[in-house]
Amino acid sequence: MAVFTKHPVSAPPAPPVRETTGHLMLRAWCIFVLFLALSGVAWVNAFGAVVAGAVAIASGVLTIVLWATLRPFIQWRRLPWVVFAYVAWATLSIAWSAWPGVSALTWLMLAITTLQALFVGAVLTWRELVRAIGSALKWTLGLSLLFELFVGIFVRGPVLPGFERPTEHFDPIVYWSRGNIFNSGRMQGIWGNANLLGVVALLAIIVFAILYAARSPRRPMLIVWIVISAFFFVRAGSATTYLSAVVVAVVLATILLMRTTKRPGERTRYYIAYAVVGIGGLLAVVVWRKELFTLLGRSSDLTGRERIWASVIARAMERPFAGWGYASPWIAGDPHFDRWIIDHGQTVMQAHNMWVDLFMQLGIVGIVLMAGVYLAYIWRAWFFAVDRPRWDLVADRPYSSLTLLPSLVGAVLLVQGLAESGPLILWGWMFVVMFSFKIKQAPVIGQGAAEVGAAIERGEAVRADGMAPAESAGGSASAPADPAPASEPPARAAGAGS
Template structure:
């Protein structure tokens, strides 16, 4: 029996959902692992390889049992060309073996995204993300709480807990540069970005779900706590951008074309003015956010990478996704205060480095068309659910200004889903009442909002 997601009520086996959750977990932990090292044979990597193999096999199985031909027909040509360029760059790559291994990983990401597109409806994808992100945030904060309790117990020598036990638990999963799990969980943009996506998801969940409101409210609060603890300036800017996009999309819905476009012009003017003000007064802005005016050495990193791009401006140095330690030209390229950096800290500069001007143009076309499609979906459909792909996509676009992950792993996974699934026909979407979202939410009885 074939699997189909032609309607929002299509039956999907529980085993497919299990593979879906496993796939998201593999992608999240892959983000964390690749941010620190590249394809090692440590226990954490071996566990990841095994889980990734199961997720990939399951994704392929369910994809080809679904309406895979329809999905192939919906793939934008620029996405196909971009993926082909990643593989083709092996012909001129400065590191051909790493290009091949990186492309195989990217092919796995593509397969996983195609599986989600073919098998699940938008609501099912939304629920998969909501529950996974909730688990990530709860686990991260729970681990931090455990460490805090153990630290207090060690200081007071309670129940035999001493400093050695505390440090042994804290050092679980220590990476080669000396950082520990709690350093990676909350104190960087990695968790901040997932928390922001969680905040978006949980707010929409609160608007569309009639049950389990208390769990959603708790999730919203914990997502905010995680964003604050991450201390990431990039996430602050992404939050502002997402808020503006959400507000404009809600105000524009149901309006005539001229009114919508007037709102859009105002929004772009506000965004441009705000960006100019931040640029001019960046020292004051970043000091207020507790960051250095050069955005934690990013301006130096960007200059170094741009110099490298200028050596191969058209074709690039070859696809590698994340930089591979010990490989030229990345090895020793950026060393700050004795720490070696292995990313351009800008997704758009990163793709220019790896795939040249050709790859950058294809990538920008893909992002532009996907933004337009998700915007139209979010504005023209009355269901609040369809704001979710738009707002998550905006999050990734803004995050790409200060991080290089938009081209690989979970971010690329989301880009592919949004780029292809936004072409789903009307009959595959939830019922469109044509009533604007703001009007529908205002008229919704409070008894229903409170009912579990």
């Protein structure tokens, strides 16, 4: 006769783990910080430079208060020191700057962006971080869609910054929105710049596709957002962004191919093959540049960029070692920049190449430091993506699609840096610092002291061995098969660098 035990082996039923109200508010603040970096000049176009600067400074002060209050776990020996070296050199440049006021003001924005990047990377887990980026992108693209629809339906014409209607004809570069949503013209979104809209739309496609592959909640809506992002990507008509998309596709294919290797040294032939393809592609662009840019609807001099580069390099050669002083972006009202380089009747506010811009501002030293920042970032991001998650003897754990994001973002920024100075400021710089910091602090998703500390703050139950339940791809909790004690430093991902 069967006997039912009164001591079941399974745990009694319990309600699902819910996030604390405090952590929900913290994550909302992180989304706002990311939105602030992604939206960028939209704040200037809507409210003016003074209000935009005040919001940025106030956000930095609040982040400092939150950091002092929360004190998130940080492994101080595993910080992105090359990033700090670059910021320190930018700080020192104020001493010899030809435009000290501009240097001090723009350095303040650099310091705030760096602080925000470190804070967001410290208080969120990898999965929370990617989802927060996705939420911020939804806000930027959603507001852009509403803004363009409002202009197209009610205004039915171009709009100047500050929501002003033009009383005379201006060059299209001046308009905040050209009112092109219902025709074939280029769209600019809340940024008032088609190139900025295009690259954010490409970033959104990448993030939403990764979240979809990770089986995040509300997957059908992610498809809707991918469609909206693709619409903006096409309507922005940015040749540089199109090239970035091609490079992203190549990098993604390479990572997925590298993940199929099973024996040591098997990746070597793939590296050689892709190096040959990359060098051949670069030479083809140089040789057939005119035909390529004609096909993309651009002039062979990159729409006047070569003229800008020549002027900036000529000034940089006067102070080649230390540069003229930090200034990202250029302040048009300063006498050194006002009417210095004119494009479409407007004062140019960047060199349209991050390396040329760095050469003028911080000299050869600045270029070397920034090259070190990107070299360390790309190196760690690459092995973060291609190596299996491992912290013990188990070597066959499945890959996570979330590990693709740092490498793909790095590809976008490197290509954008050839024709824009955007990677030096706002979300470009923030993402490089944030991912560099996060990979060093938590080289394995869901494991290690940094990830566990954030999980505890989120309100999850912690097991007796000190580990928090590892999240599934969709954000739910499940116990890891082989946990590592929270008191030990996280294991280094294979090839992740020091």
